[in-house]
Amino acid sequence: MSGRYKRYTGFEDGEGPEPDDKQRLRFQVELEFVQCLANPNYLNFLAQRGYFKDQSFINYLKYLLYWKEPDYARYLKYPMCLYFLDLLQYEHFRREVVSSQCTKFIDDQQILLWQHYTRRRTRLLQKQAEESTPGGQSNSHPPGTANGTGNGFNCNSQTNGQGQPVQKVP
Structure with missing residues (x-):
């Protein structure tokens, strides 16, 4: 070296x-x-x-x-x-x-890449888990996730992590 x-x-x-x-x-x-x-x-x-x-x-x-x-x-x-x-x-x-503007753009793109990569990876893992479970239904989440979102929580989710819709309280 x-x-x-x-x-x-x-x-x-x-x-x-x-x-x-x-x-x-x-x-x-x-x-x-x-x-x-x-x-x-x-x-x-x-x-x-x-x-x-x-x-x-x-x-x-x-x-x-x-x-x-x-x-x-x-x-x-x-x-x-x-x-x-x-x-x-x-x-x-x-x-x-x-340029700070250029840096901000790069930073934003990097964050978007990480977010979308995590989502795509989570979907892929869920799909693999469903395919490996008889009947096509999976009762567990992909390895390394708390509720299948890839980061332990998902504020924008309209499902309960099992794919079932969540009822909103008025």
Whole structure:
């Protein structure tokens, strides 16, 4: 990892291999930083402070592309960060993310993606559960959900979680 670091950042790492605790610390710091890239507001923060104009920082972002390799990507909790890491390789994106309006749009789109992904996944799991139950009726919810909504509650639901309509109290 140290040769790659020097090649992209231009900074010397020290001579010889890194001690284990230094490697572990670098891994943790880089993991945390890469995952922060999943937050459009953090990208806006970096852009407004001029980090994306600094060539050594851009080289560092290039260096961080190794997180896309399966051996490293498996440690990521927020895989959306890899998408933003890819976008940050383009100067046009780095210029646009300075705008708060652009950042707000990206943030809204990200939230919508998560909401719809959760709904689609819940429907798919419910369908699979119904197909695996004799008679096509399922008395339980998909694994990992409290009432089949994917997040433990659904304020807009007109059903009781079993697919039966809920009567509204006047």
